[in-house]
Amino acid sequence: MKQLSDFTDFSDFRTNSNHYLCHMIIKSAEFICSNTQISKLPPPVKAEYAFIGRSNVGKSSLINMLTSKKGLAKTSQTPGKTQLINHFLINDNWYIVDLPGYGYARASKSKKADWSKFIHTYLDKRESLQCVLVLIDSRLEPQKIDLEFCNWLGEKGLSFVLVFTKADKQSNLKTDQNVALFKKALLATFDDMPQYFITSSETQLGRDEILGFIGSINQNFEIPDYKS
Numbered sequence: 001m002k003q004l005s006d007f008t009d010f011s012d013f014r015t016n017s018n019h020y021l022c023h024m025i026i027k028s029a030e031f032i033c034s035n036t037q038i039s040k041l042p043p044p045v046k047a048e049y050a051f052i053g054r055s056n057v058g059k060s061s062l063i064n065m066l067t068s069k070k071g072l073a074k075t076s077q078t079p080g081k082t083q084l085i086n087h088f089l090i091n092d093n094w095y096i097v098d099l100p101g102y103g104y105a106r107a108s109k110s111k112k113a114d115w116s117k118f119i120h121t122y123l124d125k126r127e128s129l130q131c132v133l134v135l136i137d138s139r140l141e142p143q144k145i146d147l148e149f150c151n152w153l154g155e156k157g158l159s160f161v162l163v164f165t166k167a168d169k170q171s172n173l174k175t176d177q178n179v180a181l182f183k184k185a186l187l188a189t190f191d192d193m194p195q196y197f198i199t200s201s202e203t204q205l206g207r208d209e210i211l212g213f214i215g216s217i218n219q220n221f222e223i224p225d226y227k228s
């Protein structure tokens, strides 16, 4: 697992789409499985990227945008649509993982506790997980639940990047203001701002940058030791 400090360049990629030398073309993207049991996940022999964030933040839409496959991950206007750990195999080579959203207000207490335990175990134990993409709604000022989740990832030493979603919904200025506020809030507990991307699933903003980022990590992927 890479550490946060491995990602040294924390620049804003919206204005610098040629930054990554790696340009990834998506040739195939297929749904593999949905799970609630860690023991039933595919063997951890391919690089894996987890997409996580508050319910309705746009995780499934982003996955469809990145893969250019509209119906691949199920999206919904009703929060709480994604309930399982969903694996999607990309280019027969690496996995995108769509996770259930956190902070869904209408979920029962026991469901929230189940979610929390299951996701935290998955993130903490998954040998092939390369990076967690934490999605943040770019329209909102920093939310406690997002900051707490980032802090938990930091405590566990898990590498993560921030993906600000739905940038098409407001002006660039407003997005930049919210990103700056998030940065300020994170710097209360982190030494550096993690790498971040500004995205829109409507306009494809951020697509090349995220795929380039993933492609560059994939190049160094080695199959980890794992218990079968």
Ligand SMILES: Nc1nc2c(ncn2[C@@H]2O[C@H](COP(=O)(O)OP(=O)(O)OP(=O)(O)O)[C@@H](O)[C@H]2O)c(=O)[nH]1
Binding pocket: 054, 055, 056, 057, 058, 059, 060, 061, 062, 074, 075, 076, 077, 078, 079, 080, 081, 082, 083, 100, 101, 102, 165, 166, 167, 168, 169, 199, 200, 201, 202
């Ligand atoms: N305008 C705009 N709408 C978006 C964008 N991304 C997502 N949406 C909308 O936001 C709603 C939620 O999107 P989803 O992709 O289902 O969100 P999710 O995070 O997967 O939600 P859960 O699975 O319920 O946790 C849908 O109505 C999407 O069409 C975006 O970049 N721009």
Ligand SMILES: [Mg+2]
Binding pocket: 059, 060, 061, 074, 075, 081, 082, 098
């Ligand atoms: Mg979803």
